[in-house]
Amino acid sequence: xxxxxxxxxxxxxxxxxxxxxxxxxxxxxxxxxxxxxxxxxxxxxxxxxxxxxxxxxxxxxxxxxxxxxxxxxxxxxxxxxxxxxxxxxxxxxxxx
Numbered sequence: 001x002x003x004x005x006x007x008x009x010x011x012x013x014x015x016x017x018x019x020x021x022x023x024x025x026x027x028x029x030x031x032x033x034x035x036x037x038x039x040x041x042x043x044x045x046x047x048x049x050x051x052x053x054x055x056x057x058x059x060x061x062x063x064x065x066x067x068x069x070x071x072x073x074x075x076x077x078x079x080x081x082x083x084x085x086x087x088x089x090x091x092x093x094x095x096x
Contacts, residue, residue, distance in 0.1 A: 004069070011058050011076065018051045021087055028094040043090050050083045 001009075025044055029037050054076055061072045 007073065008058065008062070011054070011080075014080070015051065015055055015058075018047075018083070018087065021091070022048055022051070025087075025090060025094060032094065040090065040093060043086070047083060047086055047090065050079060050086070054079050054083065 022044065025040075029040055029044070032040065057072060057076045057079070061069065061076065064072045
C-alpha cells in the first residue's frame with residue numbers, strides 16, 4: 001500500500017467514525033430541551049454537511065493528478081480539523 005492508499009484508508013475510517021458520532025449525537029438530542037434541540041440540531045446538520053464535503057473531496061482526490069493531489073489533500077486536512085473541533089464542541093455541549 002502506498003502513501004496515497006494509506007491516506008484514503010485513514011480518511012474513510014474517520015468518515016465512518018463520524019457517521020457513528022452523528023448517529024450518537026442525534027440520539028442524545030432527544031434528551032435535551034426543545035430550545036437546545038433546535039440550536040444543536042442545526043449544528044449537527046452543518047457537521048453532516050461538512051462531513052459530506054470531505055467525502056466529496058476524497059473522491060476528487062482519487063481522481064487528482066500528482067500535481068494537484070497535495071492541494072486537495074491540504075484542503076481535506078483543513079476541513080477535517082474544523083469538523084473534528086466542531087464535533088468535539090457539540091459532543092461536549094450535549095454532555096452538559
